[in-house]
Amino acid sequence: TLNRPGARKGKPHASSFGIVLQELFTGNLEAGWSLEMNGSLVLGQEQDSLGGGFDVTQVMIGEIAQVSIWDRAFWHTEVVDMAACHTLGRGNIFNSDTDELEVYGVTFKFVDVESFCRSPNHYYMILPEEQTLSESNDQCQMLKAPLAVPNDATDNDHLTEELLPYEQLCSPGKDWKQWLGISKHEWITDREMCGVAKGNIITLSLSPCTSEDFMCSSGQCTDQHFRCNLDHGCTDGSDEVNCGKVEVGDEYQSELPPAGPKGSVLKLLQELILLRVVGIDDISMAIDVELQVVLTWIDDRLTLRHLSVSRGGAILTKDEMQMVWTPKYQLMNLESGKMELLEQSIIITTANNATVSAFNNVNRDLLYPGATNNLSIISHYTARFTCFFRFFGYPFDVQSCTIDVRLPSTYEEIVEFSEEVIIHYTGATDLALYTIRDIMLGSDSGTNKAVLEFKLHRRPGVVMLSTFLPSSLLLLVSWSTLFIKLEALNVRAIMSLTTLLVLYTLFSNLSSSLPTTAEIKLIDIWFFFIISLLFVNIMVNVFVRNEVTPRPSPSVKRVTQVRPMLQEDLPPIELKICVS
Template identity: 25%
Template sequence: MSEERLWRDLSQCAMSEERLWCDLSQCAMSEERLWRDLSQCAMSCVVTDNDGKICLICSVGGTDKSRDGVNVFGMQLDMWSPPRSDVVAKYNLSLKFPQGEISNLETVSVCYWVQPTTLASYETHLSLAVSDQENDVLHLYRRGEHLGFYYNGVRQFGFPNLTSSIGLHVWSHYCHVFQRGEYRAYVGGEERARGPIFTTKASLSMQGIITLGQEQDQLAGGYDSSQTFRGYIAQLNIYNRSITDEEVDQQATCQGATLGDIFSSDREEMEKFGVSMETINVTEFCKKMVEYIIFPEMRYLPQSKLTCERVGYEVYSPTTPAENTMLHNSSVQFTEECKSNYHLWVGVTDEEEEDVWRKFVDNDVVTETVFETNEPNGGTGENCILMFLPNGRWVDTSCDIEWPACVPCQIDQTAPLRLRGLCYMNEAETFFEVLGYKGGKPFLHGYYGYMVYRNEREEWQMYDTTQSETVALVTLPSRDSYPIGRHVWTLKKSICNNLINSTIHMSFSVCNNFEFSCSNGDCILKEQRCNGKNDCTDFSDEDNCEMLVLPQGYRANQPPVNSSEDEPIYLTSIVRILRLVDISDVRRSINVEMELELWWQDLRLTYLNLGDTLELNKLTSEDTTSIWKPKITFPNVYDGNINTIEEEISLRKLADPQTPDFNDVKMDVAYTGESTLLVQKLHYSGTFACSFDVFYYPFDTQRCFILLQLASVRKEHTSFTSDKTTVDYLEEKLLPGYEVTHCTVAVTDRGNNETRHSMLQVRPYTVGETRVDQTLDSYCAGSLLAYLHVRLAVSLTTLLVLYTLFSNTSNSLPITAYVKMIDVWFFYCIFLLFFITLTHVLTEHMDNRERERPIVVHPLRRQKVEPKVREAERVLVTVRWVVVPVLVLLFNLIYWALLLGSAF
């Protein structure tokens, strides 16, 4: 009856006393005054008669049934069974709102609680379809930790930070708000996402079918077992309005929820196919569940604590007598294994403060202790607790006592075990928990359906419940051992490119990706891996410390390529002159000890477990020979031999390591070729041929080159570059007979047009013979000898001395085809002395002739005879005071101008 339809849009009921027509088909009774079945109404309504018609007087607000209890739907709770596609709860909204009464809504809010017990690769929470073609009108799902949704058939990718922590058996609250093309999402009452929805159609149609736990690839069908939800869903409410932050917080903190005016799982009667349903109080969602697992092996307390820690748990302690009774009852099943009257450790201690018993788990004080009569009685010497088997009461004992007992471990969902060694795509697939008991031992439950348990043959078996097949087996060294840590498994199915019956290393540990898992399952920081110290108790952190991973097809004779394909690899080079062992200008050679340091990158390589210093990152000789490295030759080595004193290659970190591979059983820290430098250090000694120019000796400046050539690789592939090349001189600059002023290096090349190689031209020193010594030896001595005012005999002796000095100096110099400036100096000095000697000879001859000439005296004339100046003496004076000084002055001006001008 069209006039009697009830419009349930809450926006139409905001005013009290407004009369709405009621569809009689939705009422509990017809044709009379009645109370509407509140479970079918969005509002509290009273039916009255008005002129022969049935109407409703509605009050604002809806029924909050959650305060009494909420419906919880359980789906596929048997974790040992494979996932099914026929388990679903659904509701047909078309029957509730016929003939399009509520069809396209631009504002819709969806809130619900979920508690998964096993994860699927595609965990569907809710699916809304209106036809076979429009089967993803609204689809809410989770993949790993990421939440996602389809809106009017379009998958939304714009919310990468919309995540939820992965934890089994824990209730999580979600709210999704779609408002005129905008989206908001809440996880646990906290807003996690906000932004636009990318779709051509902003409104949602409510004329369809809702399913819980399955995605509809067709209307009410087309279910896929890999897209199921396994666990519990509760308090699903759909509103035709934008729910407020206050309402979200109210729901997430278990204070109840207003029933959804479009749909409520606590009001509508859903069709259930293989789905269980129970009613619980809403406060149960926010209760912290405390669960434990008993390890039925007798161990001392330190080993018992370690057993719990290796699975991510801590020794459990009851906090009330009721909890203690439950623990005692649970432990009775292991009386055969825990053979002692004091059979169970309890996780409390008063070591911090006497008679104040605190839990191992969180250090909280246990106020309701359950001690045996006359206990505790050990004082400060007994700070730990054992449970008495006959009645479950406590006795105190020493924490160091060598008393074996079984141990209960409190489950911590925030620290799952991780399986490493397979090839999962999603990290959550590696998560495991210690859950229940099978074969008298706790078993490991994989979040995505794997089970690891001890079978009847006392092997540990890895079983895939999704495929109902065994994956692998391992035999442990003792009956009390668990597959925690690193073990060799035998595969019973082909997996990760490994064949059946092949062996594979796999490990279980609670270590995070930034930690290293020891072989026994203990965790240390990755910085402690391969650091030269034994940080694992089993010393396994120093095993297999290789630093180099060669890719398949790597060739050591093939140089690396630059990231820019058109350019060669440019080497950074540092030449360090350690010492000049010998400088021989006669042999025209220098003997040098030097270091060459080369840096380059090889993008093909991967490096592991690098330390912070080069000393920690030295490659082994085997690794050094397996990679490409520059080969250096010395074209101007004197005798063709160069002595390589030492060669080593180290690695230097340039950037952070790669994102850890959660499947890596070794848990090594990996660095790419781009984030790492190869540093080659070469220590050489050798003699190098030089071409000395001693024309200006001893004011000469010598530049002797050391040539370092890249061999076996063309310049177009690998090359030195000027902006990455330096030279350092590390010895004293003032050497015996020489002085080093500076060092330079230049990049050049060598070869022909077909093959050219890059080369360094190192000028390791600029040397000049020490000028003071040479000036005193040669110039000063020569000058003093040459300028002496001596007679003939002395001049001849001086000439002989000067010639001897010249001969000795010449013998100390390299033989040259040209006359050197020092030769010119000695020639000048010898010539000057020779000239002086000749002058003396000439004047002496002139003097003798004058002495033989007679003196004429006139007898009749009385005149004074004055002494006559002899010609020889006049010549000698002229040469001594005029000729020689002029010659000396002119020669020295020209000589020193040329010499010093070229030298400086």
């Protein structure tokens, strides 16, 4: 017996429900067995004594038709024909159609046998309760049935005939009826039942929902995939209530790691994701990176709920994260311990082997075993790692950097890294001064250590333009002094010495941008070579001699002085004219 508190205006109401089944005979009828016919058969009323002991509260309210008794069993085809209204199905021992019956307080009417095979469109469910159109529509949806609307005059007459017996019951103020309710309600137990003591409050639900459906608090049915999917599938929003995803037993200890399959060592699937390289410090030999560490494992001690593979999986709340065991690890090669945890979350990325919860569970949520579903802890860091640079090949050097993840020593022979490791890089390949290549799992990786290794290839273009090209031009300027006249010693000396000083300043500025190491670099060899050439050029300009080659003496010749001839020194000229 269950009492529902406040079912009708706060008044408690008691309802008793009982079904009594008694098996009288099972088997084939044999000769000699007989059914004593010294009793009375009463239809629609329970008799507490032979032909008497009637109770008005035990009267059947409904319709009775085609009550028959046979002296044989039926073939399957006969049952199908009678259920489909193809045959009348009258019993050869007794049938209510032809045998004479004593009738008290009931109405007789004759109908066609086909009327018993009613289609769903003509089957009306009457709820004698006064409701609005919206409330009626919601109530019918809870019962998975549409509102009754007659299609023709016959349907209208049928519906009117069905409604007439309830005409007086729907009058205002009629509150005699009490409904169990297609929804969830709290009940007070009148006696101990199902392990619940007397006087306790329990929640019971009543609905037409199947095991594939979720029952809303209002009684509405919705598909299970709408349960706890961050989108209301119930009109009252109850599908997004009580969305806890982890269920642990009383014996669960979150500080103890689970065992692997068949009691073996627990294997952690590791995924190292280098999101981006924030900065590279050549002077301090360190790199600033942003990375994610993902560890995946299975905990067979858990029972999981509300899982989904869409939207990246189911995310646990902070309280649920504290309920379950999570693996610990260390980032080893940090510079001065510089690390910041930006975000950490646990997700369940699978939804395998779903089973329906126990029948007496009000919510009827799907349950998932922890032994077949993966838990993944995702940690998002920004950190500064040390990286030992080798500068011999500068500016054509290639640096090798690592990120080391190590399990604590207390996990030895209990928790190990699996052999399968997933490595990703999602950032830009070409940085300002380097190119990132060859991202792989380091050779030092093992069962308790994972090493992410990558190469930094320096981009020499800037160094070529800012160092090699200017130094080559300075060398040409210094060589050009060899083509200046020897008499201009000051010009040649000043120009060659100035080029040497400018080159040394360039070399000094470049050296200050590199870490101070005892290792000789290719750029150092280049500058030593150029400086040596400029020094030799200066020495040539300084020690070259300005010597004049003597000219040979001219040969001595006799010079005869010639006096100019005057007019008086000329002989007289005779002019003779001959006339013939």
